Amino acid sequence: MSxxxxxxxxxxxxxxxxxxxxxxxxxxxRPFYHIVVMERRKNQHQPVIEQVGSYDPLPNTSNExxxxxxxxxxxxxxxxxxxxxxxxxELLGIAGLLPVHPRTYMTAWRNRRAAAAATAGAATETTExxxxx
Amino acid sequence: MLILRQLRKLNGQQRLQLGxxxxxxxxxxxxxxxASFQYDKDPQPLFxxxxxxxxxxxxxxxxxxxxxxxRTVPDNSTETKFMTTAQLEKxxxxxxxxxxxxxxxxxxxxxxxxxxxxxxxxxxxxxxxDTKYVFTDITFGLRNxxxxxxxxxxxxxxAYAPLExxxxxxxxxxxxxxxxxYTPRMFTHDDLLQRCLDEHKYExxxxxxxxxxxxxxxxxxxxxxxxxxxxxxxxxxDLLRSTRHFGPMAFFYAWHRCIDDLLxxxxxxxxxxxxxELISLSYKIHQVPxxxxxxxxxxxxxxxxxxxxxxxxxxxxxxxxxxxxxxxxIQTAIGKTEQDFAADEISLKFIEQYIGSKHALKKVxxxxxxxxxxxxxLEKLQLYQGLKKAHGVQAS
Amino acid sequence: xxRAGCQLFNPSTVAAAKTGSNNFALEFVRWRRKPRWLPVAKxxxxxxxxxxxxxxxxxxxxxxxxxxxxxxxxxxxxYLREEVVRQQETSTADHIVFTPEQEEAEFxxxxxxxxxxxxxxxxxxxxxxxxxxxxxxAYIQERIEAGKLRAEEQRERAxxxxxxxxxxxxxxxxxxxxDAAIETALANPVDHNYALDLEGNMLRGRTTQSxxx
Numbered sequence: 170m171s172x173x174x175x176x177x178x179x180x181x182x183x184x185x186x187x188x189x190x191x192x193x194x195x196x197x198x199r200p201f202y203h204i205v206v207m208e209r210r211k212n213q214h215q216p217v218i219e220q221v222g223s224y225d226p227l228p229n230t231s232n233e234x235x236x237x238x239x240x241x242x243x244x245x246x247x248x249x250x251x252x253x254x255x256x257x258x259e260l261l262g263i264a265g266l267l268p269v270h271p272r273t274y275m276t277a278w279r280n281r282r283a284a285a286a287a288t289a290g291a292a293t294e295t296t297e298x299x300x301x302x
Numbered sequence: 303m304l305i306l307r308q309l310r311k312l313n314g315q316q317r318l319q320l321g322x323x324x325x326x327x328x329x330x331x332x333x334x335x336x337a338s339f340q341y342d343k344d345p346q347p348l349f350x351x352x353x354x355x356x357x358x359x360x361x362x363x364x365x366x367x368x369x370x371x372x373r374t375v376p377d378n379s380t381e382t383k384f385m386t387t388a389q390l391e392k393x394x395x396x397x398x399x400x401x402x403x404x405x406x407x408x409x410x411x412x413x414x415x416x417x418x419x420x421x422x423x424x425x426x427x428x429x430x431x432d433t434k435y436v437f438t439d440i441t442f443g444l445r446n447x448x449x450x451x452x453x454x455x456x457x458x459x460x461a462y463a464p465l466e467x468x469x470x471x472x473x474x475x476x477x478x479x480x481x482x483x484y485t486p487r488m489f490t491h492d493d494l495l496q497r498c499l500d501e502h503k504y505e506x507x508x509x510x511x512x513x514x515x516x517x518x519x520x521x522x523x524x525x526x527x528x529x530x531x532x533x534x535x536x537x538x539x540d541l542l543r544s545t546r547h548f549g550p551m552a553f554f555y556a557w558h559r560c561i562d563d564l565l566x567x568x569x570x571x572x573x574x575x576x577x578x579e580l581i582s583l584s585y586k587i588h589q590v591p592x593x594x595x596x597x598x599x600x601x602x603x604x605x606x607x608x609x610x611x612x613x614x615x616x617x618x619x620x621x622x623x624x625x626x627x628x629x630x631x632i633q634t635a636i637g638k639t640e641q642d643f644a645a646d647e648i649s650l651k652f653i654e655q656y657i658g659s660k661h662a663l664k665k666v667x668x669x670x671x672x673x674x675x676x677x678x679x680l681e682k683l684q685l686y687q688g689l690k691k692a693h694g695v696q697a698s
Numbered sequence: 699x700x701r702a703g704c705q706l707f708n709p710s711t712v713a714a715a716k717t718g719s720n721n722f723a724l725e726f727v728r729w730r731r732k733p734r735w736l737p738v739a740k741x742x743x744x745x746x747x748x749x750x751x752x753x754x755x756x757x758x759x760x761x762x763x764x765x766x767x768x769x770x771x772x773x774x775x776x777y778l779r780e781e782v783v784r785q786q787e788t789s790t791a792d793h794i795v796f797t798p799e800q801e802e803a804e805f806x807x808x809x810x811x812x813x814x815x816x817x818x819x820x821x822x823x824x825x826x827x828x829x830x831x832x833x834x835x836a837y838i839q840e841r842i843e844a845g846k847l848r849a850e851e852q853r854e855r856a857x858x859x860x861x862x863x864x865x866x867x868x869x870x871x872x873x874x875x876x877d878a879a880i881e882t883a884l885a886n887p888v889d890h891n892y893a894l895d896l897e898g899n900m901l902r903g904r905t906t907q908s909x910x911x
Contacts, residue, residue, distance in 0.1 A: 232433050238439060248783075263435055268766075271760055271767050274763055278426075
């Protein structure tokens with residue numbers, strides 16, 4: 170399967186529903202996403218209208234996840250009424266381009282709660298150990 | 303890193319307290335080894351000043367065979383063409399323009415400090431992910447400097463990226479040709495750099511430095527200071543002459559008050575007008591109350607600019623023998639014209655004045671060089687006049 | 699966290715999609731699953747998938763956040779929509795905006811330019827056509843001259859031949875002088891035989907007298 174170019178070869182109707190979403194590229198165990206604009210009804214591996222960014226979910230050597238966004242085109246397509254997939258909306262929220270998505274907040278508080286539970290568990294374990302000794 | 307900076311600051315303060323004399327001496331001999339001198343204020347306005355640029359360009363000179371020498375690049379091929387004289391003259395002009403472009407100096411600017419600029423702080427987002435997110439705006443047609451790059455930390459802070467990250471992201475998404483995404487080993491291993499310097503590969507190091515680092519980075523300043531200090535000790539200034547790094551080098555020496563070795567080299571090679579320009583540059587930088595401008599304008603009237611000289615050299619192969627062919631022949635045999643002798647006289651006076659002043663450090667050496675040059679010049683002048691008389695050429 | 703949006707597909711649809719409706723001997727093992735018509739696996743028959751519990755406070759909090767988010771996004775979208783409209787109105791990226799007068803002036807200018815071009819080309823064409831006409835006249839003239847010359851030569855050649863024939867006809871043997879001719883022939887027999895000696899002399903005649911003698 171050859172890659173479609175970033176400028177896009179996807180054909181689309183003028184009034185069809187467009188969506189900003191991820192396309193999973195990369196390979197097994199190594200995800201890499203293109204952030205693209207395409208017709209909503211289409212499958213992710215069909216030709217896209219336009220690529221507007223990329224997202225590398227695996228942290229690099231300096232422990233960063235890299236995202237590239239073509240903000241000018243994202244603004245244009247959002248202004249044209251394009252939808253957003255939920256992960257894409259989350260990412261744009263984190264980038265500060267749009268309001269932060271509720272799901273991000275949810276993940277944050279769940280992570281915090283899990284971390285608190287883990288530390289509490291560890292503390293009780295140590296106290297128990299101390300008590301038994 | 304912080305401790306280093308503190309130390310440097312302390313050093314600077316000490317240096318201020320020591321007084322000018324002592325500072326200069328320490329600069330001249332010992333301090334060049336540690337290569338830690340920085341520009342204490344922004345050198346950019348002085349460097350980009352039109353007069354300074356003209357002085358530096360004139361000092362750099364324009365030797366065409368050096369500018370268009372063979373380089374360590376994949377393609378060094380040349381093209382051979384048949385041309386009419388008019389076409390050839392046009393081509394010569396274009397060649398000079400190209401050479402000027404190749405000799406553009408990398409700017410000397412202040413080190414840019416990293417400023418933290420927080421866009422938003424959201425404590426509710428704490429721990430939303432285990433790593434940072436770096437967002438790069440890849441909108442078409444933006445310059446690297448105006449591209450927005452922001453970082454969302456794991457604790458939910460959204461801030462503009464620090465300079466180091468900016469550079470990395472720019473290089474990743476919009477790679478510059480020749481710049482590596484990792485630091486070349488030359489700049490991480492001191493012994494490798496030292497080996498390059500010991501082999502006098504100054505131009506190679508500086509070229510690589512210019513490609514790898516931006517002029518406002520601390521590394522650029524440190525490494526170039528190191529190279530220039532080493533160069534000042536080895537005194538191989540001719541290696542950099544007629545390259546793009548000669549101007550910044552001269553500016554560096556003038557700024558740090560250690561021009562004497564370069565001056566000695568210029569006098570020895572009979573580039574007296576360059577020596578005058580160097581001294582005036584140092585006067586200009588340190589605001590010494592010596593009026594150098596009239597002398598510079600006199601010299602300018604007598605001496606052609608490097609570009610004019612190079613063009614004349616190119617055009618000389620086209621010229622037919624004119625009526626004053628003998629005079630021309632005498633001039634080429636001796637290598638100097640009457641104007642040159644006049645210019646030399648003016649510049650020698652100025653240089654001696656400098657050597658006599660308190661700004662010169664290696665007075666004996668310089669005086670000796672000037673004396674030798676004077677004798678040689680006198681001999682040449684006598685020979686010139688004798689030849690002229692013998693051929694019956696009228697003094698113009 | 700961010701989901702990849704990875705769904706399970708039917709193998710056939712996936713294959714069709716990935717190859718872009720070009721089933722060129724590609725087989726994907728990545729999204730393989732059991733065909734629809736097979737029954738539930740024996741080990742999974744009595745498995746009841748557990749629903750994740752959501753606490754009441756989390757639900758209300760999420761509801762609040764979603765409401766906020768939707769409101770904010772709506773206003774952002776409104777802003778962006780206006781921005782796009784503004785952009786389209788003010789930008790001259792792919793077209794040039796003119797007032798009617800300017801358009802008329804532009805049209806007139808185009809007409810003038812076109813007329814000027816036409817005039818210039820007409821001038822050039824006239825010159826060219828005149829030259830071509832002249833050339834053609836000269837060519838035809840030349841051909842006519844040449845034709846005349848050729849006819850003249852032909853007639854000349856014919857006359858000469860006739861004259862030659864008339865000249866020849868004086869020695870013809872006719873019915874009147876046949877007997878005389880026979881007699882002269884019998885009286886003067888001609889022998890064409892000859893012999894060569896070693897010096898190359900030609901000795902004509904064998905029995906009768908030779909031609910030369």
